[in-house]
Amino acid sequence: MSSSNDTIGDFLTSIRNASKAQKPSLNVQWSRLREGVARILTESGYLAGFRKVERDDKPVLELTLKYVSGVPAITSIERVSTPGRRVYAGYSAVPKVIGGMGVSILTTSRGVMTDSEARRQKVGGELLAKVW
Numbered sequence: 001m002s003s004s005n006d007t008i009g010d011f012l013t014s015i016r017n018a019s020k021a022q023k024p025s026l027n028v029q030w031s032r033l034r035e036g037v038a039r040i041l042t043e044s045g046y047l048a049g050f051r052k053v054e055r056d057d058k059p060v061l062e063l064t065l066k067y068v069s070g071v072p073a074i075t076s077i078e079r080v081s082t083p084g085r086r087v088y089a090g091y092s093a094v095p096k097v098i099g100g101m102g103v104s105i106l107t108t109s110r111g112v113m114t115d116s117e118a119r120r121q122k123v124g125g126e127l128l129a130k131v132w
Contacts, residue, residue, distance in 0.1 A: 008033065009079045012129055015041075019065050019072035030059035036112030037105055037128065038063055044103045044114065046074045046131055080104070080127040090124035102132030 018026040038050040048066040066073040081087040094115045104115035108125030
């Protein structure tokens with residue numbers, strides 16, 4: 001794996017590329033943040049599932065991609081906040097993705113959550129990504 005400063009950007013790119021290539025699953029290096037993002041993508045119906053496994057004594061996240069009639073469930077997945085340009089939003093200013101059709105993923109003081117969860121719990125945070 002290449003060493004990059006934007007590990008979440010690389011993670012999202014891996015998912016995007018694997019789904020465009022119609023791969024059934026992919027393995028990425030594990031981190032709590034990546035696991036949180038994978039949990040949200042699974043709960044929102046964009047991934048079929050994920051699990052943490054040990055490979056060569058290193059934790060790895062195994063993602064199972066989801067397809068609907070052969071079409072990837074993820075139409076688009078975009079990084080919002082980058083290492084060079086952090087984007088934060090208060091709970092009332094968290095943007096809706098395509099009028100609520102998509103999901104914004106935020107990292108907050110209460111963990112990784114969706115835009116609707118953040119509004120409900122009245123917490124803001126850093127906007128990591130948008131998915132639809």
